[in-house]
Amino acid sequence: MTAPPHDARRGTSGTPLPDTQQGMRRRNLSRVMHAVAAHGPLSRAAVATRIGLTRAAVSTLVDELIRSGLLDELGPERPGNKVGRPGSALAVSGSGPVGIGAEVGVDHLSVCAVDLRGEVRARAVRQGDNRGRAPEPVLEELGALLRQVSDEARRAGLRPAGLAIAVPGLVARGTETVVRAPNLDWxxxxxxxxxxxxxxxxxxxxxxxxxxxxxxxxxGVPHDFLHVSAEIGIGAALVVDGRLLRGTRGFAGELGHVPVWPDGPACPCGGRGCLEQYAGEEAVLRAARLDPGADRVGLLAERAEQGDEDVRRALRDAGAALGIALTGAVNLLDPRSVVLGGALSRLAPWLLPSLEGELRRRTAGTTCAVAVSGLGSDGPLLGAAHSVVRAVLDDPAGAAA
Amino acid sequence: MTAPPHDARRGTSGTPLPDTQQGMRRRNLSRVMHAVAAHGPLSRAAVATRIGLTRAAVSTLVDELIRSGLLDELGPERPGNKVGRPGSALAVSGSGPVGIGAEVGVDHLSVCAVDLRGEVRARAVRQGDNRGRAPEPVLEELGALLRQVSDEARRAGLRPAGLAIAVPGLVARGTETVVRAPNLDWxxxxxxxxxxxxxxxxxxxxxxxxxxxxxxxxxGVPHDFLHVSAEIGIGAALVVDGRLLRGTRGFAGELGHVPVWPDGPACPCGGRGCLEQYAGEEAVLRAARLDPGADRVGLLAERAEQGDEDVRRALRDAGAALGIALTGAVNLLDPRSVVLGGALSRLAPWLLPSLEGELRRRTAGTTCAVAVSGLGSDGPLLGAAHSVVRAVLDDPAGAAA
DNA sequence: ACTATTTCGTCATGGCACTTAACAAATTAG
DNA sequence: CTAATTTGTTAAGTGCCATGACGAAATAGT
Structure with missing residues (x-):
C-alpha cells in the first residue's frame, strides 16, 4: 500500500521529485523531528543551529509540530550554557503516534508498540511452532495479537500510525507478499x-x-556495515550510507548461498558448497552429532559451554566457513564492520576465533571489525516497530493525521 | 579539492543539509538541465510537465540557464503534438563548459574533453609503458597532454569546468591521493x-x-549492476540505484581477492585461492603457456581466435572461476545484471560459456543477465570526463562561473 | 542590590520561489 | 475564416525562510 519508507525521496526515473515550497516545509519539519529525537531534549535555538535554519523559522516549525501532537514542550531547561535566558526544552511526544511491529517467527508470534521516543509501550507474544501450518490460521492469531496491542496502546492515549511485519523469508520489493519462506513452508x-x-x-x-x-x-555501530543473522538459513543485510541495500528484486543478502568450497556438497539451491552447507543450522547440528529438536540453538550453546568437543569443533568449522564467505563480502563491499546478530550472537564465543582468523588472514591490511549484536533475538521485532517510527519522523506532515 | 560529485547531497552526519529557497532553486535548475540533457530537445512546456513544475516556473529557470550559457534556444520546433502553437526547442549548450577526463594506464596516457551534449570535442593520447616509472615524469607528461586538450577546447570557445582522472589503483575516498597502484608500482x-x-x-x-x-x-543497462573489469588485477564496481557504491574507505569492489577455492595457491594479498590466482592476467598467461610480453590481452584474443587449445582452456577455466566469484556477489547484491568491461569484453567469447554456466547452475531461479560492455577500452576515460559533465548538470548554479 | 551582558523566543518586515490566472501568439481542424 | 489547442509570458498571490529588532529570563560583575 505505502512504499517502503527507507527508499523514499528517490524518484521513479532519472528525474527526481519536483521541489516545491511545501516539500521544503515537509523536509524541514522532518529535520526538526530527527534532531529532537536523536539528540535528546533540545531548545528551539539548539535545533536551529543544529539543522542550519534560523530561530524564527524553527519556531514556526515547532509550533506546527506541537499542534500536531508530535512534539512536547517540557518547559524551561537548565542548559549547558552558563549565561543567558534558558531555552524551553522540546522532546518528541510520548503520547502521539506509535509504530506497531510484528514478527512471524518459526516458533513464535510477537507484536509490540513503540512510541516516538523509542519506548516499548505494549507487547504481546505467543509461543508455538508455526512450521508447516497454513498461513491463514497463523495470520488470524497474529491479527488477535495485533488487536490486543493496538487496544492497549489506544487505552494509553496512543495512536497506531503503521504496521510493519518481519518474516523469515523473501519479500518481493515493494509488496506485502511473502514469495518464499522455506522454514514455514509458505x-x-x-x-x-x-x-x-x-x-x-x-x-x-x-x-x-x-x-x-x-x-x-x-x-557505536556506524552506518556502513554488514549484518549477518542466522535462523535456519543464513541471511545478511547490507547497510550502506545508512540505507538498506535491497537489491533489484529485494533479494540481496543471500549470504547462505555464497560458494565456499565450490566442489563441496550439493545444496538444494542448485549450487555446490554453499555456506549453508557448512554453517547452516542443520549442517552444524549434523557435524556436532546432535539430533534436531526444539530450541536447537540453545542446545548448541549449552553443549559448547559444557565443553562438548564435537559441538565446539562443529562451531569452529562453521566459523571458518563464515569467515571465508565474509572475506568475499568484505572485499566486495568494504564495510566498516560486520555485525553478528540473531542466533549467531549467542554462539559467537565459539564462532568468532576461527571466523576472525580466516577473515583477518585473507584480508590483510583491510581491517574490518567484527562485532556482536547486543539486541539479541528482539532485533527484527524492534526494527519493524522502529521502521514505522522512522517513517513518522521522516514525514511528520504526512503522518500527523 | 571538491568532493566527489556522486555522493553529494548527503549530509556529513545524520542531519541532512538545511533546506532553503536557494537550495530549492538550485535543485530545480538541475532538474531542468537533466531533463533537457537526457530527453533531447524539449520545449519549456515539455520540461514543465516532465519535472512537475508549472510552465511559468520553468520559464524563469530556463531564462537563467540560457543567460548562463548552459542552454541554447534552437527556435520553433515541429512538435509531436498535432495542434497548438509549437514550442521553442531547448538543448544543452554545445559551446559552454566541457569536462576534462584523463586516464593514466599502464601503457598509455589519454585525455579528452566532453561537452554537455556528451560529444568528445578534443582528445590526446600518448602511448608508452608507464610501469615502474616514477610518478613525477609521468604526471608531467600528463600535464602536457592536459594543456594541449584544454587549449584546443578553449580555441573552440569551450570552458574546462573540471578535471577527473582515472587511475589503475586504489584512491582513498574523498582525496586525490593514489594509495596503491600495483601495476605502476606507485x-x-x-x-x-x-x-x-x-x-x-x-x-x-x-x-x-x-x-x-x-x-x-x-x-539498455539498468542503474543496478555489477561492472567487472580486468586490467592486471580484477576490479569490480557496484552501481546501486544509480549510485556508485564506494565502501567506507573507497576500497569496495575488490573482486580479485574474493576466495574461490579457499585452499588454493597463496596470493600476495595474504589469502589463498583468490580469484586473481585463477583469472588474473598472469595466471591466465601461465595456464595458457604464454610468455608475458606487450599487449598480452591482444595476444590471448588472437591465439584463442586461432583455436589454440591451451589458451582456450585457460580462458575457460578463468571464466569458471569468475563465475564462482560472481555467484557470491550476485547472491549478496541481487543486481539486475553483470557487465564485463575492459579487457574482459575482448575475451568474452571464450570466457562467457563457462562463466555463465557456473553462475546459472549456482543461482537457479535468480536469473541475473551477463552482458558485455560496448564501450571497449575507452570506458574509464569517458566516464571520467562525463563525471565532470554530470557535476555541472547536478549543480548548474555552482558551475556557471 | 543593581546594572550590563548574554541567550532565548517572538514579531514584523522583506525577499525569494513557485502557483494561479489571464492573455497574446502560433498553429491546426473544420 | 472561425474555433480550438497549445505555448510562452506576465502580473498578482501565497508560502516559506531570512533579517533585524524587541522583550524576557538568566548570569556576571560592581
Missing part, C-alpha cells in the same frame, strides 16, 4: 489480503529489520 | 600536489569510472 502469501486493513502495512525480511534495528538502536 | 601519490591546479580535481579508480561510463552511456 509460498506467495499476501499479507495485505489476509490481515485486516486500516493501517499502512510494510512486510519485510527479518534480517533486513534486524539490520535496521542495529543501525537505529545499536550503539 | 604508492601514496598525491595528484593534487603534482599537477598544476586551477580546475576542480577528482581522482578515482578506473574501474569506478568504467562503471559510471556504463551507467551513463551504455544502452
Amino acid at each position: 509460498q506467495d502469501v499476501d499479507f495485505g489480503a489476509l490481515l485486516p486493513g486500516g493501517l499502512p502495512l510494510t512486510v519485510d525480511n527479518e534480517a533486513n529489520f534486524g539490520a535496521l534495528a542495529e543501525l537505529w538502536l545499536g550503539d | 604508492q601514496d601519490v598525491d595528484f593534487g600536489a603534482l599537477l598544476p591546479g586551477g580546475l576542480p580535481l577528482t581522482v578515482d579508480n578506473e574501474a569506478n569510472f568504467g562503471a559510471l561510463a556504463e551507467l551513463w552511456l551504455g544502452d
Whole structure:
C-alpha cells in the first residue's frame, strides 16, 4: 500500500521529485523531528543551529509540530550554557503516534508498540511452532495479537500510525507478499489480503529489520556495515550510507548461498558448497552429532559451554566457513564492520576465533571489525516497530493525521 | 579539492543539509538541465510537465540557464503534438563548459574533453609503458597532454569546468591521493600536489569510472549492476540505484581477492585461492603457456581466435572461476545484471560459456543477465570526463562561473 | 542590590520561489 | 475564416525562510 519508507525521496526515473515550497516545509519539519529525537531534549535555538535554519523559522516549525501532537514542550531547561535566558526544552511526544511491529517467527508470534521516543509501550507474544501450518490460521492469531496491542496502546492515549511485519523469508520489493519462506513452508502469501486493513502495512525480511534495528538502536555501530543473522538459513543485510541495500528484486543478502568450497556438497539451491552447507543450522547440528529438536540453538550453546568437543569443533568449522564467505563480502563491499546478530550472537564465543582468523588472514591490511549484536533475538521485532517510527519522523506532515 | 560529485547531497552526519529557497532553486535548475540533457530537445512546456513544475516556473529557470550559457534556444520546433502553437526547442549548450577526463594506464596516457551534449570535442593520447616509472615524469607528461586538450577546447570557445582522472589503483575516498597502484608500482601519490591546479580535481579508480561510463552511456543497462573489469588485477564496481557504491574507505569492489577455492595457491594479498590466482592476467598467461610480453590481452584474443587449445582452456577455466566469484556477489547484491568491461569484453567469447554456466547452475531461479560492455577500452576515460559533465548538470548554479 | 551582558523566543518586515490566472501568439481542424 | 489547442509570458498571490529588532529570563560583575 505505502512504499517502503527507507527508499523514499528517490524518484521513479532519472528525474527526481519536483521541489516545491511545501516539500521544503515537509523536509524541514522532518529535520526538526530527527534532531529532537536523536539528540535528546533540545531548545528551539539548539535545533536551529543544529539543522542550519534560523530561530524564527524553527519556531514556526515547532509550533506546527506541537499542534500536531508530535512534539512536547517540557518547559524551561537548565542548559549547558552558563549565561543567558534558558531555552524551553522540546522532546518528541510520548503520547502521539506509535509504530506497531510484528514478527512471524518459526516458533513464535510477537507484536509490540513503540512510541516516538523509542519506548516499548505494549507487547504481546505467543509461543508455538508455526512450521508447516497454513498461513491463514497463523495470520488470524497474529491479527488477535495485533488487536490486543493496538487496544492497549489506544487505552494509553496512543495512536497506531503503521504496521510493519518481519518474516523469515523473501519479500518481493515493494509488496506485502511473502514469495518464499522455506522454514514455514509458505509460498506467495499476501499479507495485505489476509490481515485486516486500516493501517499502512510494510512486510519485510527479518534480517533486513534486524539490520535496521542495529543501525537505529545499536550503539557505536556506524552506518556502513554488514549484518549477518542466522535462523535456519543464513541471511545478511547490507547497510550502506545508512540505507538498506535491497537489491533489484529485494533479494540481496543471500549470504547462505555464497560458494565456499565450490566442489563441496550439493545444496538444494542448485549450487555446490554453499555456506549453508557448512554453517547452516542443520549442517552444524549434523557435524556436532546432535539430533534436531526444539530450541536447537540453545542446545548448541549449552553443549559448547559444557565443553562438548564435537559441538565446539562443529562451531569452529562453521566459523571458518563464515569467515571465508565474509572475506568475499568484505572485499566486495568494504564495510566498516560486520555485525553478528540473531542466533549467531549467542554462539559467537565459539564462532568468532576461527571466523576472525580466516577473515583477518585473507584480508590483510583491510581491517574490518567484527562485532556482536547486543539486541539479541528482539532485533527484527524492534526494527519493524522502529521502521514505522522512522517513517513518522521522516514525514511528520504526512503522518500527523 | 571538491568532493566527489556522486555522493553529494548527503549530509556529513545524520542531519541532512538545511533546506532553503536557494537550495530549492538550485535543485530545480538541475532538474531542468537533466531533463533537457537526457530527453533531447524539449520545449519549456515539455520540461514543465516532465519535472512537475508549472510552465511559468520553468520559464524563469530556463531564462537563467540560457543567460548562463548552459542552454541554447534552437527556435520553433515541429512538435509531436498535432495542434497548438509549437514550442521553442531547448538543448544543452554545445559551446559552454566541457569536462576534462584523463586516464593514466599502464601503457598509455589519454585525455579528452566532453561537452554537455556528451560529444568528445578534443582528445590526446600518448602511448608508452608507464610501469615502474616514477610518478613525477609521468604526471608531467600528463600535464602536457592536459594543456594541449584544454587549449584546443578553449580555441573552440569551450570552458574546462573540471578535471577527473582515472587511475589503475586504489584512491582513498574523498582525496586525490593514489594509495596503491600495483601495476605502476606507485604508492601514496598525491595528484593534487603534482599537477598544476586551477580546475576542480577528482581522482578515482578506473574501474569506478568504467562503471559510471556504463551507467551513463551504455544502452539498455539498468542503474543496478555489477561492472567487472580486468586490467592486471580484477576490479569490480557496484552501481546501486544509480549510485556508485564506494565502501567506507573507497576500497569496495575488490573482486580479485574474493576466495574461490579457499585452499588454493597463496596470493600476495595474504589469502589463498583468490580469484586473481585463477583469472588474473598472469595466471591466465601461465595456464595458457604464454610468455608475458606487450599487449598480452591482444595476444590471448588472437591465439584463442586461432583455436589454440591451451589458451582456450585457460580462458575457460578463468571464466569458471569468475563465475564462482560472481555467484557470491550476485547472491549478496541481487543486481539486475553483470557487465564485463575492459579487457574482459575482448575475451568474452571464450570466457562467457563457462562463466555463465557456473553462475546459472549456482543461482537457479535468480536469473541475473551477463552482458558485455560496448564501450571497449575507452570506458574509464569517458566516464571520467562525463563525471565532470554530470557535476555541472547536478549543480548548474555552482558551475556557471 | 543593581546594572550590563548574554541567550532565548517572538514579531514584523522583506525577499525569494513557485502557483494561479489571464492573455497574446502560433498553429491546426473544420 | 472561425474555433480550438497549445505555448510562452506576465502580473498578482501565497508560502516559506531570512533579517533585524524587541522583550524576557538568566548570569556576571560592581
